[in-house]
Amino acid sequence: MNTKNILNLLRRYFIEGGRKDITTFVFIVLIITLVSFFSVSGSVGDSMMVFLLFLMGLLYAGRIFNIFQPTGRVIHYLTIPASSIEKTIANGFLVYIYYNVLLVVALLLGNILGGMAHKLLAPEYHYIFYMPFSMNNIISILVLESIFLFGSIYFKQSAAIKTALVIFAFLLFFIILDTTLVGSYFIHSNPESIKEAETVFNNINGDLIEYTASILAFVFFNFMTWLRLRETEA
Amino acid sequence: MIQLQNINFSYQKGRTIFDDLSLSLKGGQIYGLFGKNGAGKTTLLKIMAGLRFPQSGSSITLGQHAELRKAEMLKDLYFLQEEVYVPAISIRDYVKCYAPFYENFDNEQFDEYLHLFEIASMDDKLTALSHGQRKKVVISFALATNTKILLMDEPTNGLDIPSKGVFRKIMTMAANEERLILISTHQVRDLQFLIDGVVILDNGHILLNANADDITDKLCFKITDDTATDEPILYCEENLRGNLLVTENIHHIETKLDIELLFNAVMMNKERINELFNAKN
């Protein structure tokens, strides 16, 4: 692995796509300003922000590889002199760090602009500053982004939408599994065993399991992205 | 520099493209790769560049397994596609983007090639240029990277008549003692005097891989009024200039290689050609 190659890849990205990022950035700031200005309830605004950030992050991650259209582009990308791992790292940096930082800055700016507008136009309402950055949110967006990043190299066309559909299908599958299996367990067992199960659940450190699982998922999907890139033929 | 050994390749559902194909190419040569439509010329180039993976056999390029697409290999290999892809940026930005990946990229050469191709402005957006213009830019870039290997798929397709002349000229400027240039093409006349190695691909095999001197050592190419000759005739074609003949070179007369005639002669006498050229193996 060679850092120079990674830097060259990033430099290439910024020359080719930098201008597009600025327009997207302005657009996001504008939306957040509007949301921040119009929302009165803190909780609604918060979930709205989370939703927006996720949407933007995922759309972006779902497009990052984007090498399959048109066909000439695949060869062009695959023959850029950097290894698959360097290309995966460069794209990972762009998705997990660069773009998320852009989103946070956009959020801050939007909040400030929205707040100023608030003070100017409706000073009687108190102003809410939205910063929905819990550990949970950060971890889930990173995991979801890693899935979308994988989707962007796995699917040849409209990768973001297809990845979203696949995730949706999986969720549906788990919900059905959950309601049928767990549901039938509760129906057919006596109250004592339910109580037992509850105490077991309560003793488990849920956060720890969630974090471990998330990190594993994150590593797994990035590994899959790298594998897929190595095995892409053109 | 390029070693293909016992390559077997077929597309998922399709017919066999390569059947136990072996080929070895060395530096300091301009090879022409010829074959009928669908013979698999582009696929062969892709296997060399690690863009297609053979079902079996090995493809070693610059000492590396091509399909690993290691950065060390890619740094010294340029694959010029028939339909070049360009991003929506100016020529100047294109160089800023991609030149840093190639250690031996030479800006002066690039400017000179562009100048010869009569591309004046570095600030034009690549996507705003015509197909032929884009190709000229990418060809200039490919040559200026000074990679050890240059694979070119139909480089003159889409170029206008004067540009084909310029292309030939800059190819002679870009060729050197180390560089391996492989040009896959149907446009034989364009490259007649550029090529010093001829590779003919047919029916999944390499029918011929020979140096131009080797070919004229073994075969005679002539235009005559009469076909009376004591040399075995491999191919004969009539046109206004007389009879175009390819014969075996019994009397050791050195004639001028005509790739088009050679191709036809090889296609009609596969076994005899094989005997003549691969006797050692």
Place this chain on the structure above:
Amino acid sequence: MNFNDNKAIYLQIAEWVFEQILNGKWKEGDRIMSVRELGTLLVVNPNTILRSYDQLQKMEVIVNRRGVGYFVAPDATDKIISYRRKQFVEKDVPAFFKTMKLVRMSWEELEGLYKKS
């Protein structure tokens, strides 16, 4: 440059060099174009030019000074003329005589033509 002959290209290039020397464009003792320069000028693979230069060296029409380049030999013109003369006597003259006999031309008739020219 057009290569119309049946003759191998490297030989045609050698003859082109003869022309340059005989008509004084390349002077005896002068440095000549490098292999690559001539390749670009004639749009021919540099390896072919190299072969021509090897041939010309064998004929002592040019000399290679290592690290400096190729030069026209001091007596290149004489070498070329004697080479041309040899070719003329060995190839062209027999063919010429053959045609003379074929069209039943007498020696005197030929002499007359020669004097006129």
